[in-house]
C-alpha cells in the first residue's frame with residue numbers, strides 16, 4: 001500500500017508528465033538501450049523506431065500517475081501488459097533496470113522538479129507497480145507450465161508445414177521438437193516466437209495469433225509479409241520445413257468466452273482474421289447453436305487468405321453467415337462466388353443481420369479499420385462490454 005503523501009506527490013507530477021509527453025519515454029528507452037544494450041535483444045526495435053512502444057509506455061505511466069489512488073481503473077491494462085511481458089519472458093530482475101532508467105529520466109528531463117522527495121515518491125510508486133506485474137507474471141508463467149503439454153520459457157519447435165494462404169500470407173504448422181503435447185489456449189490468444197539467426201542483427205520476439213482451435217498436438221500461425229519487416233520476411237523467405245525455432249507459451253488477454261445462446265460476430269481486415277479463425281474453429285467444433293457471422297475485408301482474391309476454408313464451413317454449418325468485401329477486385333474475382341460487396345467494409349449495409357440482442361463482437365485489423373468498427377457498433381448502442389479487439393502491435397486505445 002502506498003501512503004497518502006506518496007500518492008499526492010505522484011499525482012502532482014501529472015502536469016509535468018503531460019508536458020514532457022512521449023519525449024519522456026523516448027529518452028528513457030534511449031538511455032536504457034545505451035547502458036543495457038542486451039535489452040535490444042528483448043524489445044521489438046521496430047516499435048521503437050515507429051514510436052509506438054514509447055507511446056504505449058507513456059500512456060501507461062500517465063494513466064498510473066492519474067489513477068494511483070484508484071488502481072481498479074488500471075486492472076485491465078495491467079492484465080494486458082502482464083500478458084505481453086510474459087511473451088517476452090520478462091524476469092523480475094529486469095524491473096530493477098527499468099526502474100533505474102525511469103527515475104534517471106525524470107531527473108534528467110526535469111532537474112528542477114525532480115526534488116529528492118519527488119524521486120523518492122516515484123521510486124515507491126514504481127516499486128509498487130513492479131511488484132504487481134512481477135506477481136501476475138509469475139502466476140501466468142506457472143499457469144502455462146502446469147497445463148497439460150505446458151512449459152515455461154523457451155521451447156524448441158519444428159516447422160511441420162509451410163503453406164501459402166494468399167499472395168502475402170503464409171501459414172506455419174509448428175510442433176515441439178521433443179515430440180510432446182502442447183498446451184491448450186483460449187481462441188484469440190497468440191504465440192510468441194523468438195527468432196535468432198546470423199542474418200538478423202538482433203534476436204527478435206514476435207507475436208502471431210493462433211489461427212485454429214487448440215488440438216493438443218501442434219500450433220498453426222499465419223504470417224503476413226510486411227514491406228521491410230524483419231521477422232515476417234525472414235519467416236517467408238528463410239524459414240523452411242524442418243527448421244527449428246524457439247517458442248514461448250501462448251498468451252494474451254484477447255480471447256472469446258461466450259455462452260451457447262450468444263450470437264458471435266467476427267470482424268476482420270486482412271491478416272487480422274487470424275485470431276477470428278481460431279474462434280470460428282472453436283465455435284464450430286463445439287456445435288455453437290447461436291448465429292455466427294464472419295465479416296471480412298481484403299483487397300481482392302489474390303489477397304484473400306483461407307477463402308475456400310470459410311466457403312466450405314459455410315456450406316456445412318447452417319448458422320454460419322459470411323460477408324466479404326473486396327476493395328480492388330481483379331477481373332477474375334466475381335461476386336457472389338468470391339466476394340459479396342465492393343469497396344471498404346460497410347457495417348451499416350449488414351446492420352439488420354448483425355445487430356443482434358446480446359451478440360458479442362470480436363474484431364482485428366489495421367487501426368483505422370478497427371476505429372471504424374468500434375465507432376459504428378458504439379453508434380448502434382452496443383455496450384462496450386460486448387466489443388473486443390486486438391491490436392497487432394503496442395496497444396493503443398481506439
Ligand SMILES: Cc1cc2nc3c(=O)[nH]c(=O)nc-3n(C[C@H](O)[C@H](O)[C@H](O)COP(=O)(O)OP(=O)(O)OC[C@H]3O[C@@H](n4cnc5c(N)ncnc54)[C@H](O)[C@@H]3O)c2cc1C
Pocket residue numbers: 044046047049050190206207208209210221222223224225226227228229230231232233252271274275390391392393394
Ligand atoms: C498480439 C499480436 C498478434 C499478432 N498476430 C499476427 C498474425 O497473426 N499475423 C501476422 O502476420 N502478424 C501478427 N502480428 C504482428 C507481428 O507480431 C509482427 O509485428 C509483424 O509480423 C511485423 O513484423 P516484422 O518483423 O516483419 O516487421 P518489423 O520489422 O517489426 O516492421 C513492422 C513495420 O514497421 C515498419 N518499420 C520498421 N522500422 C521502421 C522505421 N524506422 N520507420 C518507419 N517504419 C518502420 C516496417 O516497414 C514494417 O512495415 C501480431 C502482433 C501482435 C502484437
Ligand code: HEM
Pocket residue numbers: 039042043044045047048053056057060061080081084085088090091094095096098126129130133393394395
Ligand atoms: C512498471 C513497469 C513497466 C510498465 C508500466 C510497462 C509498460 C508496458 C506497456 C504499456 C507495454 C505495451 C503493452 C501492449 O502493447 O499491450 C509494454 C510492453 C513491453 N514491455 Fe513493459 N512495462 C514495465 C516493465 C517492463 C520491464 C521490466 C521490461 C523488461 C525489460 C519490459 C519489457 C517490455 C517489452 C519487451 C514489451 C513489448 C515491447 C514491444 O512490443 O515493442 N517492461 N510494457
